[in-house]
Amino acid sequence: MENFDITDHLSFMKAEILETLRLVMDPELHVNIIDLGLVYGVKIDEPEKQINIEMTLSSSYCPMGESILSAVKNCIEGHYAGFTANVELVWEPVWSYHNITEEGKKLLGI
Amino acid sequence: MSSIKQNPGLYRIVVTHYVVAALCFFTLAVMMLFSVQAFTGHYFHPQILAITHMAALGWGTMIIFGASYQLVPVVLETELYSEKLAWISFSLFLPGMIALVYSFWIFIPGIHMQCGAVLLLTAVILFTVNVYLTAKKKKQQTIQEDFIFSACLCLCFTAVLGAALVFNFTIPIFAQDQLHFLKIHAHLGIAGWFLLMIIGVSSKLVPMFLVSSYQKTRLLSFSYYLIVSALLLFLADSYFSGLNYRTYFIALIGAAGLACYLLFIVKCFLSRMRKKVDLPMMSTFFSFILLKVAVLTIPFIIYYHLKNNPVSIRYSLIYGVLLFMGWITALILGQTFKTLPFIVWVKHYEHLTGKLKTPMPSDLFKNSLLKIQSAGFIIFCLTFIPGCFFMSQPLLYAGIGALLVTAVMYLANVFIILFHKTKTYGKL
Numbered sequence: 001m002e003n004f005d006i007t008d009h010l011s012f013m014k015a016e017i018l019e020t021l022r023l024v025m026d027p028e029l030h031v032n033i034i035d036l037g038l039v040y041g042v043k044i045d046e047p048e049k050q051i052n053i054e055m056t057l058s059s060s061y062c063p064m065g066e067s068i069l070s071a072v073k074n075c076i077e078g079h080y081a082g083f084t085a086n087v088e089l090v091w092e093p094v095w096s097y098h099n100i101t102e103e104g105k106k107l108l109g110i
Numbered sequence: 111m112s113s114i115k116q117n118p119g120l121y122r123i124v125v126t127h128y129v130v131a132a133l134c135f136f137t138l139a140v141m142m143l144f145s146v147q148a149f150t151g152h153y154f155h156p157q158i159l160a161i162t163h164m165a166a167l168g169w170g171t172m173i174i175f176g177a178s179y180q181l182v183p184v185v186l187e188t189e190l191y192s193e194k195l196a197w198i199s200f201s202l203f204l205p206g207m208i209a210l211v212y213s214f215w216i217f218i219p220g221i222h223m224q225c226g227a228v229l230l231l232t233a234v235i236l237f238t239v240n241v242y243l244t245a246k247k248k249k250q251q252t253i254q255e256d257f258i259f260s261a262c263l264c265l266c267f268t269a270v271l272g273a274a275l276v277f278n279f280t281i282p283i284f285a286q287d288q289l290h291f292l293k294i295h296a297h298l299g300i301a302g303w304f305l306l307m308i309i310g311v312s313s314k315l316v317p318m319f320l321v322s323s324y325q326k327t328r329l330l331s332f333s334y335y336l337i338v339s340a341l342l343l344f345l346a347d348s349y350f351s352g353l354n355y356r357t358y359f360i361a362l363i364g365a366a367g368l369a370c371y372l373l374f375i376v377k378c379f380l381s382r383m384r385k386k387v388d389l390p391m392m393s394t395f396f397s398f399i400l401l402k403v404a405v406l407t408i409p410f411i412i413y414y415h416l417k418n419n420p421v422s423i424r425y426s427l428i429y430g431v432l433l434f435m436g437w438i439t440a441l442i443l444g445q446t447f448k449t450l451p452f453i454v455w456v457k458h459y460e461h462l463t464g465k466l467k468t469p470m471p472s473d474l475f476k477n478s479l480l481k482i483q484s485a486g487f488i489i490f491c492l493t494f495i496p497g498c499f500f501m502s503q504p505l506l507y508a509g510i511g512a513l514l515v516t517a518v519m520y521l522a523n524v525f526i527i528l529f530h531k532t533k534t535y536g537k538l
Binding site: 067074076110 | 383385462465
């Protein structure tokens, strides 16, 4: 998960992107991908107008994986006109229970 | 990563299998309504044979074929080898199944029954070839692949033996009587095809749907080797000696294999991150209980068979009902509403997600119908199974009535999912 760096002028935008990504839900769990801890990082390439999202999935066999990735891309490009989104799927570090936020745990009934 | 890849060709194949299976399930319930008397007698009865083959082929195998074309590539992390081969297999399987079931029902073991058997055999061979060539695309081998491919081989052997048994009605092929080979044919189908296939696919899907943190596959490997060993020992031993005292030991090996699988499921369940268990998953767990109960009847079947006590026929009938109408039916009734809504959802909403508010896959079916379906099925189990054991016609009628309600609700919900119209709730 991203740390807020006040010295980085893009920090506010990054924080805003992370909030925007709360709109993307896991279709099976009905919990957003931020509270599930699936998003590992956000990088903004301002001159190239590109937003790079580094994220994972709860399972490499997730049959809805493709849908979640396309939802992330659609969500970013829909909210940040002029920017293109690039979603990079990573498997390291492996996603685990500990990635879920307190809010996510509450939503899952844990 | 592998995921539900949506292309119109694959969608049509999968959906066609689901629709035909749902129609077969309803037909099965109607056939049972007209065969109540048969359930109070011996299982080697024309109507029971027709019902069993409708349940095993039209219902169980049809939906497994359909789901496999979508899920085997997901489980094996590759793409389906050929959609064309899947269509050819389907177009041979359906008329073959109808011909076979109808010939059993009216019991004329002539050309129609033989043609049905040959069509079915060709269809299952084509399915196996398709699965084999799909798996061959993949480099890494997993225990799931062993389960799935062994299941397909068993299905081919089941169909070969089944076809031979059909021809044996008119052209003597076997020296022993039909019942001797019927046991082998049935167990190749039950333990070989259904059990191995269901373990192979569910061992990936159940942890995924539960979001389980349990990842180890050691129990699955034990399960595979124990079940396959028990099956091979049973086939050889019962071929040469029929049921005998060794059968207890063989059943124990098989039960140990099953226990390993069920333990795997329990570990997945306990380590699940999603605490709320929905109705489709509850139906799935109920199916595992019915499977365990079916296995518990085996010692009674062997015991009474060795004592030449006709009660063994009652236990055998219950064993079959628990497996086909209990375990397999409960599993399909649950898993249909985990898989089909996702397949349809991807078609309607994948391109819209992240842009617009859309329904979730679980919004695609009517939960109220699913509740009635589940209640109907539980009533069926609680009345029909004791009805078979006590040969009570009122209980059998009550059970079949509940099964008809279950089938109508299931069919209605399947059509609700398939005729879903894309709707959105505004911009995200």
